[in-house]
Amino acid sequence: MSILLILGFSGLFLGYKYFINEYDERITDTILEPRAHISTDGPYILYDKDSVQTIYVDDEEGDYAIQKHKTSIDEFDRKVEVKVFTHDQKEKEIFSVSLADTLEATPSEYLASQKIMAISNIEGNFYILRKLLRANGIIDEDCNWAFGKGHLVLMGDFVHRGLNVTQCLWLCYKLEQQAKDAGGAVHFLLGNHEAMNMYGDLVHVRSKYKRLAEKLGMDYSGDILGENSELGRWLRKKNVVEKIGNYLFVHGGLSKRIVNLKISIDSLNKYARHYYGVDYDHIRADPMAGLVFGKWGPLWYRGYMRNPKDTVLQEIQSIQQAFGVDHIVIGHTEVEAIKLIHGRNLVNINVPYPRYNQADQRGYALWIENQTFYATDDLGHRVELKETQ
Template sequence: MMNSIFRPVILGLAFITTAAISNDKAEFDGPYVITPASSSQSTAYWVCNNKLKSTAVIEQQVKRPKSCGQLPQATTSAEIKQVMPDTYSGIKKVVALSDVHGQFDVLITLLTNQKIIDDEGNWAFGNGHMVMTGDIFDRGHQVNEVLWFMYKLDQQARDAGGMVHLLMGNHEQMVLGGDLRYVHKRYDVAAKLLNRPYDKLYGADTEIGQWLRSKNTIIKINDVLYMHGGISSEWISRNLTLARANKLYRQHVDASKQSRKADDELNFLFFGNGPTWYRGYFSEEFTETELDTILNHFDVKRIVVGHTSQERILGLFNNKVIAVDTSIKKGQSGELLLLENKQLTRGLYNGSRENL
C-alpha cells in the first residue's frame, strides 16, 4: 500500500498534504473559483503561504499561481453541472461509499487499492457508477481536495460511459445553509482572506457550489435505493416521489434552518425522519416488516445508506439494508461496497475483497 500522506500527482492535479498544515491553519488552500453575477469572467482565488492570490480562468483552465504549493488545478465543465436523472437501470457495476469528511488521503488510498482509480488517480471503473452517499464536508482538513478530485472524477467517469453520483448529505446541507459548527479550523484562513463566510466559499456564484447544487439527494440504480441517512415510513404517508424530493432539496439547500423548519414538507425532508438524517434502521424498534413495506413502495430489493458510522460495510435484514459509512472520517482506513452480477462485495482498505 502506498503511503497515505505523501501521494503522487493525482489526475494532473497536485494536492497539498497534511505536511502543509501547521497549527490547524493552511499555508496553502484553494482554488475557490468565483463568477460574479455582474460578470462572465471567473476568477480563481488561492491561499499561498497564508496570502491571497488570484488567477483568471481562461478557456476553462484553472491554473495554480507560481510558488503556491501543490494545490489542485482543474478544467471546468458545464456538462457536469447539469441536473441528471435520479433513476437508472441496466447498470452492470456500482461502487458505493460514504462520509469521507475531508479525508482525502484515505479516499485516494482506498479507491486506488480497489482499482476504482489507477495509480495516477484517473477513473478506472469503466462504465460503472460510483455513488458517494454524502458528507464530504466538515470535520476533516482536506475537504477542498476531495471536492476538486470528485469534480474531476465526475468528468472522467462520463467520458468512459460511467457516472459519479455525489449525493447530498446532512453536512452538505448544513454548510450550504450556513450551519458551520463542524468546519475544520484550517478554513478560517481562506474565509478571512476572501472576506467571505465559509459557506459562501461554496456559494451559488462558485464553480464547486454550482456543481454541488445540481446533485441529487436520493437515487435509484437498478433495484437499489441510495441516500445518506435512510427512508422512513413517513415518506410513504407523504406521497412523495424521488423527483419531487430531489427538486425540493435543490431549491431550498440555501435556505436557513429556520425557514426550512417553518415549512412542514421541508422540515421532514431536511431534518428528523428525512432521508439525510434518519437512523431508524439501526434501532431495535425497527422491524423487517416495516422495511419490506418501504422496499415494496419503491420497488427495490435493498437500500444503501451512510450517516451511521460502522467499523466495516454492514448488512442488515439479510442485506436488505447496507450501511457504507465505514468511519473514513477518523482518517485511518475505510471500505467500499461493490455491486456486480448480483454479488455484494466488501472492498477492504488493503485492496482485498470479501463477500458481504
C-alpha cells in the same frame, strides 16, 4: 475547573502544533482544533457578472499566501490545477480538472450496472479517498477515471472535519465528468453535512476554511461555496436519494413519514434542491421542508439502526414497494464493519476511516458485482458479505 484548565492548555498546545504542521489530520473534532492559520487550499472559482475570480492558498517563502486572479469570462481558462497535501505525501500532489460546460440537475434513477462501488462519510480525508479509489481500480496514478462503465456512488458527508475538503470535492467533480465520457457514472449524494454547509451551519467546519473566508472578507457558505461559485453550483445540482437498478442509495434513510408522502424519488430530489442554501429558520417554517431536512428526512434519519427489528422490516418493505427496489444502501450512522442487515435488504457502509497508515485499521467501501455484495478495503482486498437476520 481542573478539567477546563487541562482542556485549555491542551487547546493551546494543539493550536501551536497545528500552526507548524498542516499535514496532521489526527484531530477531527473541531472543538479541540484551534488552528491559527490557513493552509494549502483551492481553487475557489467565483463568478460575478462578466468576470471570474480564482482563489488559491499556497506556500510562499515559508508561509501561506492567498493568491487571487480575476479575468473576464471570455478569457477564463476552464482547466484548473488542484494541489493536495497528505501526511504520507509531503510533496504536494497536483491533478488537473476541466470545468464542465454546463451543470445540470443530476438524474434520480439509473439503469442497473454490473459493478458499483459506494463510499460514505469521507469528511475531507483525501488520503483514504485516494487509497480506496486507486486500490480498487477506480482511478489511475494520475487521479483519472479508470472504472470504465462502472458506477461510483459517493454517499454524502464528504465535507467538514478534514483538511482536504476542497480537494476531495474537486476530485469527485473531475471523476464525474470523466466517468460520463467513458459510459460510467459518478453519483455524488448530499449528506447532512453538505446541507449544513449550504444553509450556514459551520459548527463542524475546520477553522482553516473559516479563517480563509475571514481574510477574504467573505462568507464560507454564501460566498466561497455559494451559488456563485463553481463548487457551490455543482453541489446544488445534487440529489439526496438515487436509484440504480434495484438498489436505493441514501445517506441517512427514508423514514415512514417520507414514504407516506407518496412522492417519487425525482420529486423528493427536486423539492430538496429548492431549499439548498436557504436559511434553516426558513426551512423549519415550511412543514414539508422541515420534514425533508429534519431528523426524519433522508439526510438525518437513523431509525434503521435504532428502531426495533419488526419496525425496521416494515419500513424497508414499504420502501421496496413504493420505489421498486430490493436493496437499500445507507451511510450516516457509524458501524464497526460494513454489513448486510435483515438479509440482503439493508447495507450500512459508514465505517470509520483511518487518517494515517495503520497496520491494524483499514478503510472500507462497498463493492457490488453481479448482485453480490463485498466489503473492499484500501489495499483492494475483497470479502463477500454474508447475510444476517
